[in-house]
Amino acid sequence: MIRVFLADDHPVVRKGLQRILEEQPGISVVGEASDGNELLLSLQKLPADVMLLDVSMPGPGLVPLLQELRTAHPTLPVLVLSVHPEDQYAMRALRAGARGYLTKDHSPEELVAAVRKVYRGGRYVSATLAERLAAEFDAAGSSRAPHEDLSDREFEVLCLVGSGRSVTEVAATLGLSVKTVSTYRTRLLQKMAATSNADLVRYVSTHGLMR
Secondary structure: OEEEEEEOOOHHHHHHHHHHHHOOOOEEEEEEEOOHHHHHHHHOOOOOOEEEEEOOOOOOOHHHHHHHHHHHOOOOOEEEEEOOOHHHHHHHHHHOOOOEEEEOOOOHHHHHHHHHHHHOOOOEOOHHHHHHHHHHHHOOOOOOOHHHHOOHHHHHHHHHHOOOOOHHHHHHHHOOOHHHHHHHHHHHHHHOOOOOHHHHHHHHHHOOOOO
16 A cells, blocks of 8 residues: 655645545555644654645745655655746756656656656656756756755745745745845845846746746
């Protein structure tokens, strides 16, 4: 039996995922969480074989959460689910330890196949993402979008500030001080050649990074 833990901040989404998975033989949903901190606490009591993790849950942020999961549960494969296109979050998720990345517009059959594959020790990526991973080896001379060169924490702050969140709201979401977030914002303005939050909002909207 494959024991699956669901982490998504939308109850309707969790119920839909649970129904899809438990209709399949040999799969059981053993736990749910609506934010990153709840997830980490729950896993101490609910052992699982596969984690389904939403990109945009409240809590420490996708990459820090993946890093914590890898440290605390090194054998637990994480399959990231997202409404965001692969080219925005997938590479960072995989580098941080995720075993797969699946956008939510895929079919229920593909979701089940992805769960079974990461459970068996494989990685799940789409054909398009596989091509991009291969292209990483030959990307030295290619142009990169400015956000691709940001650190993981800078990227999280960019997405939140660019989605219209205030510095105070970003600090609360990421568990950082307002001063620290302000420092990240100043650094972002420099790195992104921006002069105001409005510039960051336009960039995030144009590149599909809204949170």
